[in-house]
Amino acid sequence: MSATMSAADFAAANLSRATGAGLDPHEYLRVTGELADLEQWGEALMRAARGHLARAGRASTAISAGRHLQVAARWFHFATLGPNAERALAAAEADTAMGRALDLLEPVARRIEGPGFAGWLRGSAGAAAVTVVVPGLDSSKEEFHDVIDALLCRGMAVFAMDGPGQGVLAATTAVRADYHRVIGQVIDALGAERVGLFGLSLGGYYVAESAAREPRVAAAVAVSGPFRLHWDGLPPLVRDLLVQRAAGEEAARRFAGQVDLSSLAPRIACPLLVVDGGQDVIPGVTDGEPLARLAPHGQYLHIPHGDHLLGNARPDWLAAAADWISAALT
Known part of the structure; x- marks a missing residue:
């Protein structure tokens, strides 16, 4: 801090x-x-x-x-x-x-936990598709109620999760760049026919990395997610958060160096929607336009007045993103 x-x-x-x-x-x-x-x-x-x-x-x-x-x-x-x-x-x-x-x-909501995740499965028990909502560096499954509600009201089942270094697991685990291994455990536990991912902030990187490496991901949305991190350019606040969530500066520097989707973006076989705000300008962070451009089925939604997480621009993207992933999965 x-x-x-x-x-x-x-x-x-x-x-x-x-x-x-x-x-x-x-x-x-x-x-x-x-x-x-x-x-x-x-x-x-x-x-x-x-x-x-x-x-x-x-x-x-x-x-x-x-x-x-x-x-x-x-x-x-x-x-x-x-x-x-x-x-x-x-x-x-x-x-x-x-x-x-x-x-x-x-x-009817169910608590589901595994070695590196914990969360709540909500919505129709018989839904063929589940969307996993993935939080970011200092967010958690308790934060994104509007996203979850937008997905639930479209008839989807939703799994809101904490992963390593997040939410209720932050005190006992550290962030990891190979998040697809956690998503693989989540998909195993859910047992759903089709799984979508909806990631916000650093969660946007997590879902893109997972979509590139986990073939069972059927669609993904990345909101305000980094394409690449540059440690030396990051503001002190972000570096401090990374040090906290990675359990040390050396680990934080290593993690930041691994957050790079240059080689992974072309491997994303599923449909991908990338949402960015034009006012989301964080030094040391490359935003998501290259991700949408390099992904074979990438689409880019840019909201010029949107800030980080586009909390100041919900009407401009949330309904559209929820409709998009609902259509992609069903």
């Missing part, structure tokens, strides 16, 4: 991400606006999450309780983004709150 970034700057930088993930913008601005120092981030956001746990406990209906539990899970997840000595606890609380929410709102 950059020691020079103020709480106000950090909150502003994450505003579209938070609102895109479903946090109420007024509550977000109120909670983060009270921070005098960035070191208070984790404590304040966990307090907001516990407020929703309390509301869930007082709710008179299961649906109200479940919705508050979902919101609590989001707040716990966002508590992990700032400096927080209790980051592992916040991730575990997010996982628990989401499980409680699904018990109330979607009792």
Whole structure:
């Protein structure tokens, strides 16, 4: 975490991400606006999450309780983004709150875990196709509710997962560039006829790498994913995150050097949709246009005003991407 970034700057930088993930913008601005120092981030956001746990406990209906539990899970997840000595606890609380929410709102949802992954399978139990939602460097299965809902309402089954170095597994595992090995385990566990991948941020690299090396992937969407990383050009905040999630600087440098789709993109045999925002300009990160161009069945959707994760431009891409992968799989 950059020691020079103020709480106000950090909150502003994450505003579209938070609102895109479903946090109420007024509550977000109120909670983060009270921070005098960035070191208070984790404590304040966990307090907001516990407020929703309390509301869930007082709710008179299961649906109200479940919705508050979902919101609590989001707040716990966002508590992990700032400096927080209790980051592992916040991730575990997010996982628990989401499980409680699904018990109330979607009792048919199934918890599926393996050596390097954990997540929830939601939607029609008899669906022939499953879309796996893959998070990024500091995101988790609790973040992308809007993406998951867009897929579910189109009749797909959805597996929202944490992999190595992500979410509830971040405290005990480290990021790995050969993510296709994890996706292979997920596909084995799901037992679905057709599997699609929907990756966001670093998850965009993960799904492209997996689509190139795992022949059972039938379609993939990469949103704000890196084509290549250059360690020396990365901002301190991103380097710090990589060091945390890779369990050391040497491992982080090695990981960054492996994030390069130049030779893998031409090997992606399945349909691939790449979504980028024109305002997503992170030093040291090559965006996804070369991936779409080099992949044999790649398509490119560029939203000029979109930021990283395009949280400020949901109407311009989310429905289209959900329609695209639904058609590709069914």
